[in-house]
Amino acid sequence: MVKKKKTITQAIKWWWNTRVVGFWRIKVKGHVERAVNKNTDTVSFNQDAKPMPAPTDDGITVILTAYRRAEYLAEQIKALRAQTVPPKEIWVWSNRSEEELLDVSDLADRVVVSNTNYLFWGRFALANLARTGYVAFFDDDILPQPKWFENCLNTIANGHDGILGGSGVILPTTGGYSSKTKAGWNGVHSEQPIAVDLVGHAWFMRKEYVNYMWREEPASWDNGEDIHLSYMALKHGGIKTYVPPHVEDDMSGWSCRPDFGKAVGRLKVATYKTVDHKDTRSMIVDTYTEDGWEVVAKQDTKP
Secondary structure, three states: OOOOOOOHHHHHHHHHHHHHHHHHHHHHHHHHHHHHHHHHOOOOOOOOOOOOOOOOOOOEEEEEEEOOOHHHHHHHHHHHHOOOOOOOEEEEEEOOOOOOOOOOOOOOOEEEEOOOOOOOHHHHHHHHHOOOOEEEEEOOOOOOOOOHHHHHHHHHHOOOOOEEEEEEEOOOOOOOOOOOOEEEOOOEOOOOOEEEOEEEEEEEEEHHHHHHHHOOOOOOOOOOHHHHHHHHHHHHHOOOEEEOOOOOOOHHHOOOOHHHHOOOOOOOOOHHHOOOOHHHHHHHHHHHHHOOOOOHHHHHOOO
């Protein structure tokens, strides 16, 4: 079969459609779309993260959150970098908020931005990606003192290996949730670790313990991640919960500087201070009690 040679008109038309029109449709149009999207729905960071490090059996990865009070992150990160045992990396989980997103990539080692408000669950899910032996979490109104990580590691080394936290709650034997009996920076101050049922505000644990949170569906996705974590760790791993020593006259090992935690003079306060979740939390405690959870107060009453 003899292939017919294109006429001059056909050749020009082919060249126009494949080279000129094709170039516009594919390359120029693509550049324009990317330029437009850059200003509308592309998240740009001031600084890119380094490649993930190799896994280690030690080291600490800190996970902070950004929601309505991201402006406090700089102060938190400064305090974390100044720890006597500084963390290997500091990550920030940024939940969807009605406020403008603040880029903190120049402060933290890694930043994850979510277009969904996963509440407090997102940070614990993110912890599964850490490559260090330990992970630590802080609410955004908590400022750890210089020896907090040192205090946690010493507590573990001295035989109290578990879910550690800065504000612990000892639940009543009946009646659901109550935080009347507390230990830590905003409760009983002790020179010894105190066994509690759950901890909040600041957490410190071996990374492997985070997986207990996902063994079962939580009783509620709206609140109670602290209750769920401690009960799941106890139920599935025999892992207890403790508040490390908070020595009355030496705050250097405390989990939080008290005036920072109480948000004195701050315009924005924590959601838990403005919304009453007591009924939800009581439901969670009752659900887990029916499932077999034996709280610390019951253990202490045994002969």
